[in-house]
Amino acid sequence: MLLHDIYYDYLAALRQGDRRRALHITRSALNEEVDIRDIYLEVFQPAMHEIGRLWETNEVTVAQEHLATAITQSVMAHIYPHIAVRPPIGRRVVATCIGGELHEIGIRMISDFFDMEGWDVFYLGANMPTDDVVQMVNAQQADLLAISATLNNHVIKARDMIKAVRASPRGAKVKIIVGGHPFTKTPDISTTIGADLTAPNAREAVARVQEVLA
Amino acid sequence: MKNEHAHNGVQAVTPHDPRFLDILTDMVLWCADDGTITYANTRAQSWSLTHLAGQPLVSLLLPDSTGKGERFFEAARRASPQQPTPPWELMLGTSEHYTSAQFYGYHDTDHIVIVGHAEPAHVGRMQQELVDLTSELAETHRQIRRQNQALQKALDEQHQLLDTIQQLTMPAVPIWERVLLLPLVGYIDSQRAERITSQLLERVSTARAHYVILDVSAIADIDTAVARHLIGTAQALRLLGARPVLVGISPELAETVTTLGIGLHEFVVQSDLQHAVAYVLRRLRKG
Numbered sequence: 115m116l117l118h119d120i121y122y123d124y125l126a127a128l129r130q131g132d133r134r135r136a137l138h139i140t141r142s143a144l145n146e147e148v149d150i151r152d153i154y155l156e157v158f159q160p161a162m163h164e165i166g167r168l169w170e171t172n173e174v175t176v177a178q179e180h181l182a183t184a185i186t187q188s189v190m191a192h193i194y195p196h197i198a199v200r201p202p203i204g205r206r207v208v209a210t211c212i213g214g215e216l217h218e219i220g221i222r223m224i225s226d227f228f229d230m231e232g233w234d235v236f237y238l239g240a241n242m243p244t245d246d247v248v249q250m251v252n253a254q255q256a257d258l259l260a261i262s263a264t265l266n267n268h269v270i271k272a273r274d275m276i277k278a279v280r281a282s283p284r285g286a287k288v289k290i291i292v293g294g295h296p297f298t299k300t301p302d303i304s305t306t307i308g309a310d311l312t313a314p315n316a317r318e319a320v321a322r323v324q325e326v327l328a
Numbered sequence: 329m330k331n332e333h334a335h336n337g338v339q340a341v342t343p344h345d346p347r348f349l350d351i352l353t354d355m356v357l358w359c360a361d362d363g364t365i366t367y368a369n370t371r372a373q374s375w376s377l378t379h380l381a382g383q384p385l386v387s388l389l390l391p392d393s394t395g396k397g398e399r400f401f402e403a404a405r406r407a408s409p410q411q412p413t414p415p416w417e418l419m420l421g422t423s424e425h426y427t428s429a430q431f432y433g434y435h436d437t438d439h440i441v442i443v444g445h446a447e448p449a450h451v452g453r454m455q456q457e458l459v460d461l462t463s464e465l466a467e468t469h470r471q472i473r474r475q476n477q478a479l480q481k482a483l484d485e486q487h488q489l490l491d492t493i494q495q496l497t498m499p500a501v502p503i504w505e506r507v508l509l510l511p512l513v514g515y516i517d518s519q520r521a522e523r524i525t526s527q528l529l530e531r532v533s534t535a536r537a538h539y540v541i542l543d544v545s546a547i548a549d550i551d552t553a554v555a556r557h558l559i560g561t562a563q564a565l566r567l568l569g570a571r572p573v574l575v576g577i578s579p580e581l582a583e584t585v586t587t588l589g590i591g592l593h594e595f596v597v598q599s600d601l602q603h604a605v606a607y608v609l610r611r612l613r614k615g
Contacts, residue, residue, distance in 0.1 A: 169396070170395055170399070171396075171399070172396070172399075172417065175417050176417055177428075180458065183459060183462075184458065184463075187466040188462065191465075191469035191473075194469070194473045194474075195473050195476075199477065218463055229474075237467065239463065239464075265391055266391065267391050
């Protein structure tokens with residue numbers, strides 16, 4: 115089955131709010147040896163974007179959008195055991211997102227991608243206070259901090275968070291990657307607000323971070 | 329749709345009787361052609377900290393809704409009082425505490441009328457709470473699976489270690505001509521007991537042993553199944569012509585044996601290894 119067909123099936127399940135079907139479609143794809151990374155990037159991510167676009171054009175309600183988010187989160191949790199995790203490589207990443215739980219899926223994908231590469235992932239939920247993020251980065255002696263921001267007004271909060279982390283003991287050592295809609299649109303803001311790098315998707319994020327830390 | 333307007337009293341009212349508009353539970357806004365608010369009733373104003381008149385319509389909305397709000401306004405600009413827009417869902421409030429509201433609008437002579445109805449606050453809170461719960465649940469789910477993987481790995485390592493220990497356990501050591509010593513160490517389950525027995529019998533037969541000293545003092549725990557097995561081993565040894573000498577019986581083993589109601593008459597029992605060796609040597613000299 116082509117990834118594109120899986121995407122359409124999955125999107126239809128999301129639009130119908132059918133969690134079981136969404137899970138079934140994903141499991142069948144995994145059984146057919148489709149790479150879990152491709153499912154993340156070619157099915158989940160575009161499907162969630164499409165749901166967002168349908169809301170924008172008044173074709174789905176925010177309640178349906180919430181349900182789609184919940185379904186995808188649940189599916190991701192269910193298929194977690196299918197993730198073939200590489201042996202630990204001794205690197206640690208702290209991951210967090212600015213904005214509510216509705217915007218969490220992106221950073222969860224990033225977490226899973228780093229997990230697959232053998233990183234120790236410390237996932238902080240949405241809307242984590244800056245102090246907690248700083249504390250976690252230092253307590254874990256993190257090699258990387260990943261921040262996702264979905265809306266333009268999140269960028270200021272991301273900048274403040276980066277500033278606080280840089281001022282902490284681990285600040286000089288930790289690399290900071292930012293991602294999300296505002297940075298995909300204008301990648302240059304990432305360096306303006308003090309981040310080391312940005313990436314348009316989870317696969318690129320892993321590749322670029324490994325390049326920087328190599 | 330037309331009846332709904334009449335019901336809300338929107339078509340009937342004019343800017344000249346604003347007190348009537350202010351008691352409505354619907355938001356009512358008038359906008360200029362460029363989207364600037366020229367009038368907002370009390371209900372609409374309650375959603376904004378700044379004075380709405382003079383502001384663009386989208387300033388009333390959550391930043392997430394700005395693009396959609398502009399599209400909605402375009403649709404309202406093209407709609408007529410007889411055929412207003414279908415309901416559009418837009419968000420009010422802040423990113424943390426938002427409420428969704430249904431809006432419709434139409435172009436009326438020189439201005440655009442926008443009417444909105446926010447869903448009750450608890451509906452939005454409930455939805456948000458649900459998303460939060462799902463998010464927490466999903467994360468817990470993942471953590472459990474992560475922990476399970478780590479546990480599985482630890483378990484595999486432990487199994488390997490146990491295998492190594494079992495392989496390291498010597499079945500029986502010859503300590504004198506025709507005398508074998510079998511020191512049993514650690515935890516013994518039925519499977520291990522069986523393997524030890526078969527190896528021991530093999531050794532006894534090839535070494536033509538006359539005495540086998542079984543030292544059980546270093547065994548962690550003996551259950552009834554293993555105790556029975558020991559008795560069976562003793563019987564088998566007798567058949568092969570070797571005499572089993574048991575040493576190092578702990579109070580627990582003594583209790584197990586009495587509970588089972590089996591006698592240890594198959595064995596010669598000695599208190600410790602030294603006495604056992606002395607006994608065997610004495611018997612060999614006599615023999």
